Amino acid sequence: MPIAEETVEKAESGRALLARPELVLNQREASWVNDTVCAVVEKPAPLWWWVATGAFGLLAAAVPLVVVYFISTGLGVWGLQSPVFWGVAILNFVFWIEIGHAGTLISAILLFTRQRWRNSVNRAAEAMTIFAVLCAAVFPLFHIGRQWMFWYMVPVPESYAVWQNFRAPLLWDEFAVGTYFTVSCLFWYFGLLPDIASLRDRATKLWKKRLYHVLCWGWTGSLRAWRHYEAGYLCIAGVVSVLVISVASVVSTDFATTVLPGWHTTIFPPDFITGAIFSGFAMIVTLLVPLRAAYPSLKDMITGKHLDNMAKVLLATGSLVGYSYLIELFMAWYGANPYERYTFWNRITGPDRFTYFAMFGFNVILPQIFWFRSCRSHPWILWTSSVLINVGMWFERYSIIVVSLERDFLPASWRHYLPTWVDWGLFFGSVGLFFFLFLLFLRVLPAISIAEIKTLLAKPKRQRTGEAEAEECGPWPGKEIYGLGAEFSSEEELRRASEETRKKGYVWWDAYAPYPIHGMERAMRLPKSRVSFFVLMGGLLGLFIGVAMVTATSIPRPQLLQSLTTGQLQGLFYATVVQGKPYFSLPAFVPVLLELTILFAAFSGFLAVVFFARLPRPHHPVWNWGELSRRATDDGLFLVIEARDPAFSPAESRKFLESLGGRRLTFIPR
């Protein structure tokens, strides 16, 4: 029956098209992941690394040189002149801060939307975030002119009794970017803990081992700790995803809260977010495609599917950015405000019109090539487009910031803006700094999240065959033992063994694994982690502190404090009217309150995990078992019953674990 066969074949091909692709290719094992990812750090640096690092390091050296020059000369050496008081410096700030959004976005938001392909790109992306925010911070820091008075923006009681204006978008910026930098670092470091433990267990030099041991807070891989770790990671990811959205929005309010044509538009907050995702993903592609080429073994983890997905994200966000451009154009016309209309007309036909076309061409039209699979799957087409996209995003900010300011309400004051070599020096210096820091990162920490990749490996796995069983160590007569350990060869076995151990009535025991295993909390009957409660409490504390701060600095002195002087109150309750807004302007306080809530929630989440997982742990007796200390962060799955357990007896417990399929049974000395 050829017709029936044909239908079956057709159905099969359809099913094949819809099948979920493997996220780690070639049936790799856990130990291979360790070896491959750590090799980038452990092997001597290749020649290209030295060349590239040297070149970008030289470029980065422009930053201190230029900074010293313009601080000693004065900001007049920048291209800023009336009416363009916000030039390339603020542009670069927005450019970098937006690039810095994709890292946290990949980590947090893709985690919630269950996009498991994120596991192999999130680490590099998070690192990129931190470096991009560092580059961004350079610009406002020097743009304030009197850099030595930077601390005026920090709300600390001081002798001048001057408090910050919490209704001002630039102050929101400071809170948003400050929180973003701290919490991104925390999130990144938190995700690194198990991987640093992997590096520790592989290290051959004692000083390295000790350094990594301190850095990973003595991570053991205990599944009781993993449970809190996972809960904490989810909670922090939750607050971080709110953070990432709030930061891009706050940056957009620098412009959108003004009454300037071209700046004041309500779509700016979501538009800046899509722009941030867009440029950030473009930058990740810019970094990962060469990384894959330099280390071909990583291609099994950062597969063609990953590039394909990222290209799709670029297409989606590029189109959304295009939506914003078009709706802005439409509303500028529809709103029928002559100034608004002129601003957009000027962007398209004015002397700087090429910036508008560069923006539109690179950001909206160019990504449309990703409708075609061939463009998505070709790494170097993807790479070239990603570089051009970031050029386009730079011009987008130029078009928004500079071109709107060049022609303000008063034609007599119109002037063409030209950045000077100092502006360019600082910008290209920051580009050098960014790549320089990323190259350093590659050689210091694992660029791919080892533990998270292992959760993606094909199952069933790791039937270690043809390996000599290590000699079993009996209990030494003279030595006190800590417990009895056994290794299991698969997740399923470990899960079953844990269940049996629990049912047998053992209390003092634990399982160790290099990654969190699904279903273990049920097998071990662990209660729900209480980390989330502490995250909530931390968030509420931050909110409370924020409310107290913005209130005390903004409202007039209440009756019960009338007897005190301004000096005694450190300038608190010294109300000033700003822009005719009410003293207590809740809408204007929301950004600051939100950032403080997130800051406190994230840190209390981290501390709660540290507390519940019993970290830091300078020493743990299970490490006396060489096998476990070498492989618990690599590919070993272990179960250890402690000797202090009332049900423990050397002979019977041993028989019990053997009956469950445990191998390499070992009495661990204390």
Next chain:
Amino acid sequence: MGHTEPASEVRAAVPLPAGKWKRLAALLQGGGILFLAASVAGAWWHPKEFFHSWLFSFFFFFSLCSGALFWVLLHYVTNAGWGVVVRRQAENVASLFPWVALFFLPILWDAYRGHYLYEWTSPVLAHNPALLAKSAYLNLPFFSIRAIFYFAFWIFAARFFWNSSRLQDSDRDPWRTVRMQKVSYGLLVVYGACMTFAAIDWLMGLDFRWSSTLWGGFVLVAAAGASLALWILIILWLRERHHLPQVNEEHLHLMGKLLFAFTALWAYFAFSQYMLIWYANIPEETYFFIRRNFGSWNWLAIGLVLGRFFVPFLLLLPQWTKRNPRTLALAAGWVLWMQAVELYWLILPGVFEKAIAIGWLEIAVWAGMGCLMAGAFLRRLLSCELYPLHDPRLRESVEVIS
């Protein structure tokens, strides 16, 4: 957590009581026609109020249908697997679009004849310079062409997904899924454009002087959230009656998370729009909010902040409330109710300028449309399977772990 039963262990589904529901549907639709007829009679005395309440009810049910179409499109665009077992109900709701188009006809009539809703349609303003500046967009022929295009697109798209998915139940062809996925990308682009301009035409156009670039996104997010709430309620209802036992706590958890996310997203859009306009305080746009933050309307505005954001947000924050059918139903029902309140707050100040009022007209029109839609939905429910029996991703969906 995370204990999924294998597909074989799922209890057998209770079949739908077809005869009973058919009678119920007829009853509902008859009642709906009565309600609407009664309200049309009210149009003689209060035409302005009648058309505003008609727009309010129309937009409420429009947002539910268009939101359902959004979820169906999103399912295919994101190559999702989790939602297969619940997707049919979103397809069913989206496929009711012809009814929504029918409800639009009185609004179109008003644009040409009554001029109670859209001030710009009135011949009195024909030479108003503020209107002339945008008359290339705001003119009756173009307005009608746009509306026809939107509805043609929505009806076609909803029908296409509903039909392909239904046909797959019998012919088991996985290529249907592939085809729907391929088409969905382009359709989502058109869908976004249609939603944006429909929101501009029908809601923002109530006051032709006012504009906001975020408006389309704001309306879309609210519609998607409300439609998701309705979707959850339908699923919970079918599950409660054991018609859909394949849906387990994991699905509820996932949908609860989505509702939570869209609650936050709505708050984000609403706040962005409000804060920027409030902050800049430009007379030509800030009056939109002043009008709605005035007198008793202000209480409704504050109520929306609390009710559309804080209540569902706090309710859905813990994990267990998303997995518990009762609390989830409470949250979903509340969100749906708040969508109505929000639309009321957006539309009705046009007629009740001084203070909030709810007349029997508003209730009658809303109830009439609701009964008609509910009856149509029941018929849809009986006309096809409750979930896509042979979707290639069905197994993935049934075994999903939140």
